[in-house]
Amino acid sequence: MALSTARLPPRSCRSFTHSGLLLLLSLGWVQLLRTQTVMTQQTAVLLNPVLANKGDLASLDSSFLRDFTCTEVSGMSIERAQELAMAVKQENVTLRVDQLHCLALRLSKHLVPKNLDIFPLDMLPFFNPDLFTGSQACTQFFSGIAKANVDVLPRGGPERRHLLLAALTCQGVQGSQVSEDNVQALGGLACNLPGRIVVNSASVVLPRLAACLGPLDQDQQEAAKAALQGGGPPYGPPSRWSVSTLDSLQSLLAVLDQSTIHTIPKGVTDAWLRRSSQDPSGRWPELTTILLRLKRSTEEKACPPGRKPQVVDEDLFFYEDWELEACVDGVLLAAQMDRVNAIPFTYQQLSILKRKLDETYPQGYPESLILRLGYFFHLMSPEDIQKWNVTSLDTLKALLKVSKRPNMDTKLVALIAHYLMGSGQLDKDTLDALTGFYPTYLCALSPKQLGSVPASVLWAARPQDLESCSSKQLGVLFPKAHLAFQNVSGPEYFGKIWAFLGGASTEDLQALSHQNVSLDMATFKKLPVKAVERLTVAEVQHLLGPHVAGLKAEERNSPVKEWIFQQRQEDLDILGLGLRGGIPNGYLVLELNSRESFSGGTSFLASGLVLALTPALLVAGTLS
Numbered sequence: 367m368a369l370s371t372a373r374l375p376p377r378s379c380r381s382f383t384h385s386g387l388l389l390l391l392s393l394g395w396v397q398l399l400r401t402q403t404v405m406t407q408q409t410a411v412l413l414n415p416v417l418a419n420k421g422d423l424a425s426l427d428s429s430f431l432r433d434f435t436c437t438e439v440s441g442m443s444i445e446r447a448q449e450l451a452m453a454v455k456q457e458n459v460t461l462r463v464d465q466l467h468c469l470a471l472r473l474s475k476h477l478v479p480k481n482l483d484i485f486p487l488d489m490l491p492f493f494n495p496d497l498f499t500g501s502q503a504c505t506q507f508f509s510g511i512a513k514a515n516v517d518v519l520p521r522g523g524p525e526r527r528h529l530l531l532a533a534l535t536c537q538g539v540q541g542s543q544v545s546e547d548n549v550q551a552l553g554g555l556a557c558n559l560p561g562r563i564v565v566n567s568a569s570v571v572l573p574r575l576a577a578c579l580g581p582l583d584q585d586q587q588e589a590a591k592a593a594l595q596g597g598g599p600p601y602g603p604p605s606r607w608s609v610s611t612l613d614s615l616q617s618l619l620a621v622l623d624q625s626t627i628h629t630i631p632k633g634v635t636d637a638w639l640r641r642s643s644q645d646p647s648g649r650w651p652e653l654t655t656i657l658l659r660l661k662r663s664t665e666e667k668a669c670p671p672g673r674k675p676q677v678v679d680e681d682l683f684f685y686e687d688w689e690l691e692a693c694v695d696g697v698l699l700a701a702q703m704d705r706v707n708a709i710p711f712t713y714q715q716l717s718i719l720k721r722k723l724d725e726t727y728p729q730g731y732p733e734s735l736i737l738r739l740g741y742f743f744h745l746m747s748p749e750d751i752q753k754w755n756v757t758s759l760d761t762l763k764a765l766l767k768v769s770k771r772p773n774m775d776t777k778l779v780a781l782i783a784h785y786l787m788g789s790g791q792l793d794k795d796t797l798d799a800l801t802g803f804y805p806t807y808l809c810a811l812s813p814k815q816l817g818s819v820p821a822s823v824l825w826a827a828r829p830q831d832l833e834s835c836s837s838k839q840l841g842v843l844f845p846k847a848h849l850a851f852q853n854v855s856g857p858e859y860f861g862k863i864w865a866f867l868g869g870a871s872t873e874d875l876q877a878l879s880h881q882n883v884s885l886d887m888a889t890f891k892k893l894p895v896k897a898v899e900r901l902t903v904a905e906v907q908h909l910l911g912p913h914v915a916g917l918k919a920e921e922r923n924s925p926v927k928e929w930i931f932q933q934r935q936e937d938l939d940i941l942g943l944g945l946r947g948g949i950p951n952g953y954l955v956l957e958l959n960s961r962e963s964f965s966g967g968t969s970f971l972a973s974g975l976v977l978a979l980t981p982a983l984l985v986a987g988t989l990s
């Protein structure tokens with residue numbers, strides 16, 4: 367306790383009276399008083415246990431470890447600052463944000479990645495991720511970040527965005543899709559995933575966002591709302607939601623609009639409301655608003671006398687939402703769709719009108735209505751389009767016309783795929799209609815339809831247009847792309863063919879290995895497993911170039927794992943990466959033409975059968 371009082375000035379100074387101060391001023395003792403005050407402060411600093419040059423910090427009371435300033439940290443030696451950080455972690459002391467920041471800043475210049483485990487987890491977000499270069503170093507760093515409370519950084523601040531970008535790069539994530547493993551590895555940073563990733567990886571991202579503290583940003587809200595409206599995994603269509611689904615949505619309930627809420631079965635919302643209303647506190651901050659919105663959506667109101675419209679005109683713009691819900695008929699809307707598009711309805715009003723049409727045509731809109739949807743088409747979801755029967759090219763052209771942007775959204779892709787399923791071929795007229803759009807629709811085509819795709823479409827394709835293509839689709843596209851790009855220069859050829867490599871054969875990869883292409887590990891991981899399995903160690907080394915060291919971090923993942931199983935261990939050892947799992951020396955490999963060569967349905971890990979040369983086999987060999 368003597369240490370805690372040493373910071374305070376002597377009691378006589380603290381009880382110094384106003385008259386005493388005036389006396390000192392009159393006698394000219396101001397300078398003396400100032401000097402004594404400075405000396406007292408210096409004494410207090412010297413008595414600060416954090417700055418003392420001796421003694422074990424971990425043995426101090428936790429209150430001392432919690433009571434230091436950034437000025438004091440800046441005056442410490444690196445060793446003492448590191449000792450302080452270790453003591454804070456050992457004693458499980460909670461520091462302020464400014465303390466975490468200045469302590470991290472003091473240690474970052476002499477940071478050794480392997481020492482990260484000795485620091486408090488919540489200090490890690492304040493380190494610059496650029497300090498951790500290389501696969502092993504960044505993986506170790508972000509495994510700690512995943513356990514830390516990243517909310518010590520501002521939610522939308524540049525530091526947190528920088529961490530997220532670096533974490534995705536470390537994991538080899540490219541484009542707008544992430545896996546469940548990626549989301550788990552991100553930890554709290556997953557709460558910052560942008561809208562484009564939310565939409566394209568909704569099945570793994572939405573459950574994580576549901577548990578995030580604090581509101582989502584506008585981009586995330588719009589993306590989450592679109593994904594939930596689409597009815598895809600993990601929650602499915604709102605019309606099939608249950609009470610447990612609403613529980614699992616947690617904070618995502620706040621992004622639901624009135625049209626989505628209305629499609630949830632009334633019995634489900636009623637049951638959830640009854641239970642949740644009993645104890646609305648302590649669940650989510652938005653729950654009160656959500657409850658009120660759900661209650662309004664479940665109230666049934668009749669159309670007032672004289673308010674049922676006979677035509678679609680400007681008067682409907684001034685209807686209350688509940689009046690539109692109660693009075694407007696879907697048959698009227700379908701008959702006068704051109705007038706619907708001519709009136710500047712709000713988005714909320716349009717959502718209500720769409721719901722009325724959906725109730726009138728629960729099995730899908732007739733093509734006569736689809737042809738006249740106009741800008742109303744923007745309200746449709748891919749799930750809606752799946753119910754349609756689009757057989758006319760005129761209908762397709764009419765809907766493409768309302769979307770003049772070169773980028774295709776998921777609605778247009780679904781529309782084109784649905785149309786082609788009916789027509790069965792990608793003819794010239796259809797391709798002419800698609801001119802001007804990036805070929806995002808390629809992955810929606812069947813392998814047979816892809817066979818009709820002309821070279822001009824492949825020239826326009828971008829990597830993001832092929833992200834969702836299967837290996838069978840890329841298997842059709844790669845040889846077509848190879849033929850289309852064969853007359854361009856080496857660097858330009860590789861720049862164009864890169865996106866199609868997921869359909870390359872072993873022979874194609876062997877040819878590329880002689881061209882000094884230097885595939886990055888993210889691209890290598892997308893190569894077909896069967897094509898990679900047959901490559902030699904030298905061929906893979908030439909394909910990857912300076913990125914070959916990345917094989918170690920991926921040795922348990924496809925296609926690296928399967929490739930390792932096919933290599934001799936002595937060949938793998940030449941790389942000097944410590945790869946394990948190859949064929950041991952002294953084993954005999956019998957190459958088989960196919961796995962079906964053996965009866966009984968035996969499944970093998972590799973394309974060949976590996977046998978140990980036992981003494982019995984050796985004897986048998988000598989007798990023969």
